Amino acid sequence: MPIQLAGKAAERGNSPAGDHCPVDRAMQLIGSRSTMLLMREAYYGTTRFDAFAARVGMTEAVTAKRLRELVAAGLLERRPYQEPGQRTRHEYALTERGLDLMPALFALGQWGRKHLPHDGTPMLTHDACGAPVRVELRCTEGHRPRPEELVITS
Amino acid sequence: MPIQLAGKAAERGNSPAGDHCPVDRAMQLIGSRSTMLLMREAYYGTTRFDAFAARVGMTEAVTAKRLRELVAAGLLERRPYQEPGQRTRHEYALTERGLDLMPALFALGQWGRKHLPHDGTPMLTHDACGAPVRVELRCTEGHRPRPEELVITS
DSSP: OOEEEEEGGOOOTOOOOOOOHHHHHHHHOOOOOHHHHHHHHTTTOOOHHHHHHHHHHHOHHHHHHHHHHHHHHTSSSEEEEEETTTOEEEEEEEOHHTTTTTHHHHHHHHHHHHHHHTTOOOOOOOOOTTTTTEEEEEEEEEEOOOOGGEEEEO | OOOOEEEEGGGOOOOOGGOHHHHHHHHHHHSSSSHHHHHHHHHTOBBBHHHHHHHHOHHHHHHHHHHHHHHHSHHHHHHHHOOSSSSSEEOOOOEHHTTTTTTHHHHHHHHHHHSOOOTOOOEETTTTOOOOOEEEEEETSSSSOGGGGGGEOO
């Protein structure tokens, strides 16, 4: 059932992977609940501070702190906008780096939907064909490896 | 660029999604760095307490607490084992619920590999064909929807 380890990964003994592990690096930077919920809102089209705070249900202080972190980490971009007769404000737009996190967010959601069921959980579908959308592991040859067919090499 | 919202999701206004959101439910239960690193080790075949603590580089107290949480959440199972002449100890085995988190973990790793590059980052490949393995969004008809082709319906 476990994944196969090859190369240095197989000889690691009990030493911690530390910064070699990209999961660890990602979690250190963006692995908080509030970060994930703000990214969910960004994917849903939210751009303005007040809407982010309200839709994730966080205080303005926490929202401001987390949005600053997401801008610093390059997942969102802060852009000025101005409505007639109003002062200049800022909105938050997705970057490519932010969009690239989408599979991780939906994979967490897929796990939550299956293992922590709750009434009213939204569905994710493909608009062209209406079929449900899932997150899956595929190799570039198009196969879907079982866990024991995966190899980690370092 | 944003995802399409349909049904109640489109009419949500500024009310928080709360427990309707499976990403939120998942992050509340398992969304910490130490949890993800312990699950990484479980996928790599680690079963024993000392090896978990050493390989994730955490204190015994934190490791014990997090393993207890993962057992309570059903991602790992605690099983007795006994070596000749030793007292009974316990090891931690992956459950189906734990295995199901694998795409989320590798999706975070995929993001970290691309956006936070670091020497010595391990590669994930398919042993049968040697091709790199990626996490991707696919509908059950086999299409790979672009973000703007995704629909969230609640």
